[in-house]
Amino acid sequence: MSDNPRIRHLASAKRIVLKVGSSLLAASPAGQPAAIADEIVMLQDRGIETVIVSSGAIALGLKGLGLDSRPKDLPSLQAAAAIGQSRLLQNWEHAFSAHQGRIAQILLTYDDVSNRVRFLNARHALRALLSAGVVPIVNENDTVAVDEIRYGDNDQLAALVCNLISADALIIYTDVDGLHDADPRLGGVRISLITDIDEQAGPVATSSSGSGVGSGGMASKVAAAKNAASFGVPTIVVPGARRGILLSALTGQDVGTLFVPKARAISSRKHWIGFGAKPAGQLVVDDGAYEALNRTGGSLLPAGLLTVHEEFDRGALVSLVTSEKVEFARGLVSYGATDLRKLCGCRSGDIGARLGYKYLDEVIHRDDLVLL
Numbered sequence: 001m002s003d004n005p006r007i008r009h010l011a012s013a014k015r016i017v018l019k020v021g022s023s024l025l026a027a028s029p030a031g032q033p034a035a036i037a038d039e040i041v042m043l044q045d046r047g048i049e050t051v052i053v054s055s056g057a058i059a060l061g062l063k064g065l066g067l068d069s070r071p072k073d074l075p076s077l078q079a080a081a082a083i084g085q086s087r088l089l090q091n092w093e094h095a096f097s098a099h100q101g102r103i104a105q106i107l108l109t110y111d112d113v114s115n116r117v118r119f120l121n122a123r124h125a126l127r128a129l130l131s132a133g134v135v136p137i138v139n140e141n142d143t144v145a146v147d148e149i150r151y152g153d154n155d156q157l158a159a160l161v162c163n164l165i166s167a168d169a170l171i172i173y174t175d176v177d178g179l180h181d182a183d184p185r186l187g188g189v190r191i192s193l194i195t196d197i198d199e200q201a202g203p204v205a206t207s208s209s210g211s212g213v214g215s216g217g218m219a220s221k222v223a224a225a226k227n228a229a230s231f232g233v234p235t236i237v238v239p240g241a242r243r244g245i246l247l248s249a250l251t252g253q254d255v256g257t258l259f260v261p262k263a264r265a266i267s268s269r270k271h272w273i274g275f276g277a278k279p280a281g282q283l284v285v286d287d288g289a290y291e292a293l294n295r296t297g298g299s300l301l302p303a304g305l306l307t308v309h310e311e312f313d314r315g316a317l318v319s320l321v322t323s324e325k326v327e328f329a330r331g332l333v334s335y336g337a338t339d340l341r342k343l344c345g346c347r348s349g350d351i352g353a354r355l356g357y358k359y360l361d362e363v364i365h366r367d368d369l370v371l372l
Contacts, residue, residue, distance in 0.1 A: 004252055005193060005258060005260055006249075006252040006253070006254070006258055007252040009169070009234040009258065009260060009261075010169055010234060010236065010249060010250050010251075010252060010258070011250065011251060011252050012168070013048065013167075013168035013169040013250060014047060014048055014049065014168055015048070015049045015050075015051075015130070015165060015166065015167050015168050016043075016048065016049070016050050016051075016167055016168060016169045016170070016171055016250075017050075017051050017052075017053060017158050017161050017162050017165070017167045017169075017170045017171070018036070018040075018050055018051070018052050018053070018171045018173065018246070019052075019053040019054075019055075019154055019155060019158035019170070019171070019172045019173065019224075020032070020036065020052060020053070020054050020055060020056070020173045020240060021055050021056075021154075021172075021173055021174050021175065021240065022055040022056045022058070022059040023059075023174075023175045024173055024174075024175060024240045024241055025054070025055065025056035025059060025060065025088070025091070026056065026059040026060065027175075027241070028241075029056075029060060029087070029091055030091050030094065030095075032240070032241070033091045033092050033094070033095035034094075034095040034098065035243060036052070036095065036246070037092075037095035037096045037098065037099060037101065038099075039244065039246040039247055040052075040096075040101075040135060040246070041096075041099045041101055042247065043246070043247075043250070044101075044133070048250075049130045050135055051126065051130070051135070051136045051138060051161055051165055051167070052092070052135060052136070052137050052138065053138045053139070053154050053157055053158040053161055054088060054092065054137050054138070054139050054154070055139070055154045056084065056088050056139075057080075057081045057084040057085040057087075057088045057139060058070065058077055058080045058081050058084055059080075059084065060083075060084035060087045060088050060091075061079070061080035061081060061082065061083035061084025061085070061087070062080050062084070064080070064083035064084070065079060065080055065083065067080070085107075085139070088139070089103075089105050089137065092137050096135060101135060102132075102133065102134045102135070103134065103135045103136070103137050104129050104134050104135070104136050104137065105136075105137050105139075106122070106125070106126065106136050106137065106138045106139075107138075107139055107140070107141040108122065108138060108139075108140060108141065108157065109140060109141050110140075110157075110160075110278060111278075113160050113164070113272075113276045113277065114276065114277035114278045114317075115277075116272065116277075119164070119272060119276060119277075122164055123164045123165065126161075126164055126165050127165060130165065138157065138158075138161055139154065140154060140157055155172065155220040155221050155223070155224035156220070156223065156224050156227065158170060158172065158224060159224040159225075159227035159228045159233075159235075159275070160227070160275065160276050162228050162231060162233045163231050163268055163271045163272065163275075163276060166268070167233055168233070169233060169234050169235070169236070169250075170224070170225070170228045170233055170234070170235040170236075171235075171236050171238065171246065171249055171250075172221050172224065172225075172235060172236070172237045172238070173238060173239075173240025173245075174218075174221065174237055174238070174239065174240060175239070175240070175241065176218070176239065177190055177238070177239040177255075177256065178190045178191065178192075178237050178238065178239070178255075178256040178257035179191045179194070179201060179204065179205070179218060179221075179222065179237060179257040180204065181204055182204065188204075190256075190257065191204075191257050192254055192257065192258065193257070193258050193260065194225075194257060194258065194259045194260065195260045197222060197225060197226045197229060197259055198226075201222045201225070201226075201259070202222065205218050205219040205221075205222040205223075218237075221235075221237050222259075225237070225259035226259075227275050228259075228261070229259060229260070229261040229262055230261075230262065230266055230271060230274065230275065231261075231266065231268070231271045231275075232261045232262065232266075233261055234258060234259060234260060234261050235258075235259040235261075236249050236255075236256050236257065236258045236259070237256050237257045237259075238255050238256030238257075239255070239256065242255075266370065270370050271370075273317060273330055273331065273332065273368065273369075273370045274330055274370035274372060277317045278317075279317050279318050279319040279330060280310060280312040280316040280317055280318060281308065281309055281310035281311070281312040281316065281318045281319070281337055282308075282309040282310060282318060282319045282320075282321055283300070283305060283307070283308055283309075283318050283319070283320050283321070283333075283340070283363070283364075284305075284306040284307040284308075284309070284321055284322075284323060284325075285300065285304045285305060285306060285320055285321070285322065285323075286304050286305075286306050286323065287322070287323065288304055289301070289303075289304025289305070290304075290322050290328065292304070293320075293328075293329060293369070293371065294328070294371065297366060297371065298366050299361075299362040299363075299364060299365050299366040299369065300320065300331065300362060300363045300364040300369065301348055301361065301362060301363060302340075302343040302344065302345070302346050302347070302348060302351065302363050303345060303346065303347055303348070305340065305343060305344045305345065305363055306323065306344060306345070307344065308337050308340045308341045308344070310337065311337050311338075312333070312336060312337045313336045313337075314333060314334060314335055314336045314339075314359070315332055315333065316332070316333055316336075317330060317331070317332055318330065318331065318332075318333050318364075320364075320369075327372060328371065328372055329369060329370060329371045329372055330369075330370050330372065331364035331365075331368050331369035331370065332364065332368035332369075333363060333364055334359055334360040334362055334363060334364065334365065334368075335355075335359060335363065339355055340363065342354050342355060343355070343363070348361035348362070
């Protein structure tokens with residue numbers, strides 16, 4: 001195996017997710033998709049499958065509303081997305097039709113991947129398209145997904161798609177040449193390799209500038225890389241406007257910033273628990289439970305439970321927080337919120353007496369728990 005981490009993590013990739021940012025597509029609405037299609041078709045000839053996560057619907061719809069910059073209010077964002085979505089797909093359609101290539105539009109929201117059944121349905125549909133030689137073009141359904149427009153971005157969606165299709169690599173196109181150790185406008189130097197995302201990337205993630213037409217900056221790309229890394233997927237952030245950059249990245253050339261994944265990846269199911277769904281509620285645990293969970297990776301017992309927030313049923317995904325309200329884990333509960341409030345602080349042996357029945361000793365079993 002090569003000592004070059006770029007060769008080791010990227011050159012053997014057979015299925016990739018490519019995320020294309022709004023600024024690139026706004027600057028060259030037709031030219032950029034055409035250049036990307038040229039490279040993806042070459043990758044198909046080499047047996048490499050690609051899913052494109054494409055931003056740009058809102059950016060392309062601004063002109064139709066007579067706007068020069070991204071609006072702040074939600075109705076205008078939704079209107080811009082409605083206008084721009086058809087234009088975005090037309091650009092991709094024209095780009096691939098030049099090669100007799102086929103594409104398919106997939107509109108997702110975070111709700112689609114939060115629900116385990118819909119998550120699996122989306123996975124099966126995407127894999128069927130890839131098997132048929134079709135290039136899926138994935139985007140958030142910004143016209144209807146209010147929360148996604150306000151809080152989400154396609155960097156995170158791209159990381160979730162890596163889990164959906166069991167990708168070998170995530171490639172993020174942006175308008176800068178990678179992550180820098182300081183603001184590149186002030187002389188910051190590109191960081192070629194990140195082996196510890198929290199230590200190396202976190203402190204400098206906000207130093208790269210953006211164009212202002214999209215919703216995700218470099219901090220969002222670092223968060224997406226961390227998400228993908230937990231699933232064992234390497235991420236590389238590269239300057240998307242550079243011709244041939246995709247092939248350069250996948251052949252191990254020193255371009256952009258490569259984020260190396262953890263040596264031990266979590267399963268697809270646990271990745272979904274930790275990153276793919278929105279918690280239905282929140283459990284506050286005491287310091288002893290927090291220390292035990294982080295030290296041993298064990299189960300959460302009722303004795304360590306302090307407070308239960310929101311209403312949810314057994315099997316729901318919840319967030320675990322410290323007494324200082326710091327989230328540190330997520331998991332699937334063995335009891336509903338009403339019953340858990342009765343169990344706060346009790347021993348596992350007393351569950352039957354408290355509830356009149358007993359399902360499990362654990363509030364959240366270790367197999368259903370992911371530490372963040």
